[in-house]
Amino acid sequence: MHDDERDPDVQCWRSQLEPLSARARGLSFEQLGLEQRPAPTAALRSQINWRSWALAACLPLLLIGALWLRLSWSPQRAWTWQPQGTSLRHELAVGQSLQSRLEELQLQVARIGAVELHADSQVTLVHTSTGKHRLRLDQGQITAKIWAPPGHFGVLLGDTEVIDLGCEFDLEKLPAGGRVKVRSGWVEVRGVQQEWLVPEGLEMRFEGEHAYIPVRSDANELLRDAFAHLSLALQHEGLPSAEIEAVLALVEQRDAMSLLLALTSYHKLAASPWFERTAQALDVQWQESHRAAWLRADQAVINGWWQQVPRPPKQWWRYWRDAW
Amino acid sequence: LNAPSFGHSVARAKAGEQLAYAELYRRCLPAVHAIMLSRHPPAVADELTQECFARAFRLLHQLRNVESFGGWVCAMARHMRGTREASYVQLEAKHSQSSAVDPSLSVEASEILKHILALSENYRETLLMHLVEGMSGPEIALATGLTTGSVRVNLHRGLQKLRASLGLRRDP
Numbered sequence: 079m080h081d082d083e084r085d086p087d088v089q090c091w092r093s094q095l096e097p098l099s100a101r102a103r104g105l106s107f108e109q110l111g112l113e114q115r116p117a118p119t120a121a122l123r124s125q126i127n128w129r130s131w132a133l134a135a136c137l138p139l140l141l142i143g144a145l146w147l148r149l150s151w152s153p154q155r156a157w158t159w160q161p162q163g164t165s166l167r168h169e170l171a172v173g174q175s176l177q178s179r180l181e182e183l184q185l186q187v188a189r190i191g192a193v194e195l196h197a198d199s200q201v202t203l204v205h206t207s208t209g210k211h212r213l214r215l216d217q218g219q220i221t222a223k224i225w226a227p228p229g230h231f232g233v234l235l236g237d238t239e240v241i242d243l244g245c246e247f248d249l250e251k252l253p254a255g256g257r258v259k260v261r262s263g264w265v266e267v268r269g270v271q272q273e274w275l276v277p278e279g280l281e282m283r284f285e286g287e288h289a290y291i292p293v294r295s296d297a298n299e300l301l302r303d304a305f306a307h308l309s310l311a312l313q314h315e316g317l318p319s320a321e322i323e324a325v326l327a328l329v330e331q332r333d334a335m336s337l338l339l340a341l342t343s344y345h346k347l348a349a350s351p352w353f354e355r356t357a358q359a360l361d362v363q364w365q366e367s368h369r370a371a372w373l374r375a376d377q378a379v380i381n382g383w384w385q386q387v388p389r390p391p392k393q394w395w396r397y398w399r400d401a402w
Numbered sequence: 403l404n405a406p407s408f409g410h411s412v413a414r415a416k417a418g419e420q421l422a423y424a425e426l427y428r429r430c431l432p433a434v435h436a437i438m439l440s441r442h443p444p445a446v447a448d449e450l451t452q453e454c455f456a457r458a459f460r461l462l463h464q465l466r467n468v469e470s471f472g473g474w475v476c477a478m479a480r481h482m483r484g485t486r487e488a489s490y491v492q493l494e495a496k497h498s499q500s501s502a503v504d505p506s507l508s509v510e511a512s513e514i515l516k517h518i519l520a521l522s523e524n525y526r527e528t529l530l531m532h533l534v535e536g537m538s539g540p541e542i543a544l545a546t547g548l549t550t551g552s553v554r555v556n557l558h559r560g561l562q563k564l565r566a567s568l569g570l571r572r573d574p
Contacts, residue, residue, distance in 0.1 A: 085561075087561075087565065087570060088532075088533065088561065091514055091533050091564075092533050092534075092536060094507075094508060094510055094511035094514060095507075095511055095514060095515065095533050095534045096534070096536070097507055097511070098439060098444055098507065098511075098515070098534045099432070099435070099534050099535050099536065100431050100432055100435035100448075100451065100535060101432075101535075103444070103448055105431060105435065105448060105451060105452065107423070107424045107427040107428065109452060110427070110452055110455055110456055110459075111456075
């Protein structure tokens with residue numbers, strides 16, 4: 079392969095460097111002490127593989143079992159509560175109320191989450207069973223953190239029902255009505271007249287039968303007032319052009335959800351510049367036929383626009399961090 | 403390394419046969435030791451060589467392509483440095499009198515070794531396999547997984563560079 083076998087330089091270098099070779103330095107297989115660390119035998123490897131497969135096969139069953147255990151609950155079983163920072167647990171049965179004074183209380187919602195009762199607040203346990211747990215907020219404010227399929231947990235407040243869709247939210251009882259603020263996931267607000275979906279980062283006020291358009295939790299007073307005036311004006315016949323213009327002058331790209339929610343509840347807004355602004359905020363490729371479709375409540379077109387929403391509602395499992 | 407491919411020995415070793423381990427060790431020891439010498443002082447190279455084989459035999463069941471044992475163990479040898487940095491430093495301090503070369507080596511040999519170690523990795527490894535471990539070109543190719551052509555080029559250019567570095571001219 080190489081003619082350096084006759085090369086005197088190579089022969090000289092080889093003889094001089096030979097003391098460095100593995101052979102000259104006495105390296106041997108026996109020094110390895112391989113007996114102490116034998117390679118896995120075929121039988122052992124087979125056993126390891128079998129165990130890995132068995133574990134992989136059992137994992138989905140374990141997860142399903144854990145989820146079933148989390149969601150199942152007997153109607154006769156009471157919830158438990160405890161003052162914040164203590165370990166002493168008390169029970170709360172259906173029909174009983176729980177009131178906090180100066181301290182906050184922690185209420186376990188079956189096995190699906192927890193409700194934090196803020197100071198000077200009161201709730202009543204209305205119903206509990208697998209798949210349906212309902213509280214009533216009589217006074218004050220609560221923070222609910224739930225990880226369960228949509229509809230398992232809800233809070234009644236007057237004529238309004240705030241339904242958890244797998245999320246974390248604050249609910250406050252106001253002198254007239256209430257306000258829900260969504261920290262993660264989505265909630266559904268069911269009133270007498272309408273149903274609203276409220277996503278993470280938005281809050282919504284409601285008074286009796288009337289619901290205000292949800293707005294960003296960090297929106298300034300000017301934008302809140304503009305949305306509130308529009309919400310009231312939309313109760314009447316016709317398009318409130320002045321109120322629409324006032325809102326459109328203030329909204330930003332990040333108000334896309336407020337725009338879409340309003341358009342979904344008040345289809346008549348499609349006849350105004352609200353339609354173009356919503357499409358722009360959602361980055362929807364729209365056609366003029368879409369406007370007519372919105373005005374006649376064509377669900378196919380409406381669903382197409384809703385598919386532009388980054389985190390659609392009812393994918394409750396995405397908010398798995400709320401499980402703890 | 404001119405012997406049959408590695409597949410048969412690896413299969414026997416996987417079945418737990420000690421003689422097969424010994425055979426794999428004997429066939430790949432020069433190449434692995436040369437790779438270690440190209441990166442570490444001799445005392446460290448000896449220790450890391452043994453550690454490399456112990457690790458390779460421990461992980462042998464993970465080797466899918468049994469024919470590639472030589473290239474696989476050489477690649478493992480090249481990556482041993484990162485995992486042994488701390489003990490390398492300790493050992494180097496311990497052997498500070500002979501950090502780059504062995505004290506038993508002649509002055510001339512030490513000088514040659516220093517010039518080889520100054521070459522780039524490809525030439526350094528190939529020259530150490532050839533000049534220190536006495537491996538032929540085909541043996542180097544089989545052990546490292548390189549083609550015989552690449553080994554021939556590396557050897558030829560490596561020797562040229564070594565001569566130039568030492569200020570020697572090859573007689574025609």
